[in-house]
Amino acid sequence: MAQEMGMFTVHHTIGNVLCCKCGINMQPNAANMCANCLRSEIDITEGLQKHVIICHCPECDSYLQPPRTWIKAQLESKELLTFCVKRLKNLNKVRLVQAEFIWTEPHSKRIKVKLKVQKEVLHGAILEQAYTVEYVIQDQMCESCTRVQANPDQWVAAVQLRQHVSHRRTFFYLEQLILKHDAAARAIMIKQMDQGIDLFFSNRSHAVKFVEFIGKVVPSRSRNDKQLVSHDPKSNNYNYKYTFSVEISPVCREDLICLPPKVSNSLGNLGPLVICTKVSNHIALLDPFTLRNCFLDAEQYWRASFKSLLSSRQLVEYIVLDIDAVSSEVNIGGSKYALADAQVARISDFGKNDTIFNIRTHLGHLLNPGDYALGYDLYAANSNDSELDKYKGFVLPDVILVKKSYEEKWQKKRGKPRSWKLKSLNMEIDDNAKGRDHEEKMNSEYEQFLRDLEENPDLRFNISLYRNKEYQPSEMASVTDGDDAPSVPLEELLADLDLSEEEADNDSMRE
Numbered sequence: 001m002a003q004e005m006g007m008f009t010v011h012h013t014i015g016n017v018l019c020c021k022c023g024i025n026m027q028p029n030a031a032n033m034c035a036n037c038l039r040s041e042i043d044i045t046e047g048l049q050k051h052v053i054i055c056h057c058p059e060c061d062s063y064l065q066p067p068r069t070w071i072k073a074q075l076e077s078k079e080l081l082t083f084c085v086k087r088l089k090n091l092n093k094v095r096l097v098q099a100e101f102i103w104t105e106p107h108s109k110r111i112k113v114k115l116k117v118q119k120e121v122l123h124g125a126i127l128e129q130a131y132t133v134e135y136v137i138q139d140q141m142c143e144s145c146t147r148v149q150a151n152p153d154q155w156v157a158a159v160q161l162r163q164h165v166s167h168r169r170t171f172f173y174l175e176q177l178i179l180k181h182d183a184a185a186r187a188i189m190i191k192q193m194d195q196g197i198d199l200f201f202s203n204r205s206h207a208v209k210f211v212e213f214i215g216k217v218v219p220s221r222s223r224n225d226k227q228l229v230s231h232d233p234k235s236n237n238y239n240y241k242y243t244f245s246v247e248i249s250p251v252c253r254e255d256l257i258c259l260p261p262k263v264s265n266s267l268g269n270l271g272p273l274v275i276c277t278k279v280s281n282h283i284a285l286l287d288p289f290t291l292r293n294c295f296l297d298a299e300q301y302w303r304a305s306f307k308s309l310l311s312s313r314q315l316v317e318y319i320v321l322d323i324d325a326v327s328s329e330v331n332i333g334g335s336k337y338a339l340a341d342a343q344v345a346r347i348s349d350f351g352k353n354d355t356i357f358n359i360r361t362h363l364g365h366l367l368n369p370g371d372y373a374l375g376y377d378l379y380a381a382n383s384n385d386s387e388l389d390k391y392k393g394f395v396l397p398d399v400i401l402v403k404k405s406y407e408e409k410w411q412k413k414r415g416k417p418r419s420w421k422l423k424s425l426n427m428e429i430d431d432n433a434k435g436r437d438h439e440e441k442m443n444s445e446y447e448q449f450l451r452d453l454e455e456n457p458d459l460r461f462n463i464s465l466y467r468n469k470e471y472q473p474s475e476m477a478s479v480t481d482g483d484d485a486p487s488v489p490l491e492e493l494l495a496d497l498d499l500s501e502e503e504a505d506n507d508s509m510r511e
Helices: 035-041 078-086 143-150 169-181 204-217 261-266 298-303 407-412 436-455 475-481 499-510
Strands: 051-057 062-065 069-072 095-102 110-120 126-139 157-162 187-193 196-201 220-232 237-248 256-258 273-279 282-286 293-297 308-310 316-325 330-332 335-337 340-346 357-361 372-377 399-405 465-467
Touching (some): 035 126, 051 078, 062 078, 069 078, 078 095, 078 110, 169 196, 169 204, 169 436, 204 220, 220 298, 293 298, 340 372, 340 399, 357 399
Parallel strands (some): 051 126, 157 237
Antiparallel strands (some): 062 069, 110 126, 157 196, 187 196, 220 237, 273 282, 316 340, 316 372, 340 357
16 A cells, blocks of 8 residues: 555565574574474473373273273274373373374274474473374273173163053164164163063163153153162172163054043043044144144153054055045144045945945045045944043044055055165064064064155154165166155165275275
8 A cells, every 4th residue: 555655665574593503594583493403402292191001992992081981982083082182191281282193003903193282492482393192002891891791691770661552663663763862872782572672781870861761752651670689798788680661652653542531621622532643752632523633741641641542553445535625734743734524435345335434534635536545444343442431422433534545556666675774773582572473563564664654754854764775776667656655755865884894995095
């Protein structure tokens, strides 16, 4: 700006001096020495640790933070770098500027960390220097792994998950939630039982944390007990085995429920016939005739518990002959519903009789004439429900539709692989849960669970789906199938991370 105005400017120059040791031309500093001479005269890393021994548990991949704390950390992770830096003594005498790993062979039992530190030296001059710290890994099993290796069946706390229903749909969903949140990482053994799952832990606090997790994802109640294993009268130490019994609500998604009169009155005369539309840490109920809804948390449910009148295994397939909308679409809890009057007939009645049912349904936004739907056949059902008998003068509807059916389209895709897959827990199977019939039942229920995931986006919102590497799309299949069944978009799929493959790729790149 001064040059634009025609003013004379003086250029500021910094004078150079000669180093008092080697005589090299340099910019002046407080010590009047160049950086090389300063480093040769003063070593700011003197007194700092260059070699450290750390203990590593090869079973659970954790490191010992003295005196008794074990920290889980992967190689070259932020957690491991923080752990390594904290193990250094006298590091507070210098200022740490940068820390990074130097690559070493995984089997070398060595970890090298390059540190860059600064320190004020002669007459206020600041010297920066880098040095390498070598950590020697010594394998030593932690207390929990030592106990497990000595006796794999030696557990301290057990959690028994139970749901008294005739299917395992809830446990399939719960297994995916456990995997996503890594809630069973501390379990030393998981066993699949006939009506639930048993998990065994080496510490009571781990079991308590898992029980709290279950209470946050499903409506449940729990009780616990303990049994004395041993007692040392000299030191007054007691060893107990703890057992936590967790009961999950028997109400499942798509179940038909007859609310008890007290519950119905407390909910503003809802129902009495309602459909369970969602189960998380609360139960969502919907009246299919008025579109009124409510949400019950675990405390409200167990205060006046009730069971299902009919479950999803008793659904009957119908065909929609005609449908007439009664109301416009409404959004309830993230799902859309619309009342409609419909004429339906059972698929099994085709060619046998001309029975037609005139009903009201909440699926008016989904169904069209010619579509198939699954519903409860109350016309032919023999329901012996004590709560239903309390409603005197109540007339049961002939049919209550629950969801649209894609059975015909599923038949075309039977035997074909999916573009996605799910992970599963490493579970042992109890002797009572074995057998050919039980295995066929499990496979059938698991296939139905996979179909539910494809049909319902809300159901797969909280779980992780992974790309199937073996899946190869076929153009001919898409042409012959026509209007395809519901499927999972590719945007929702995660890449299945395989560490062994990544290491092999990295080795090939290094070669």
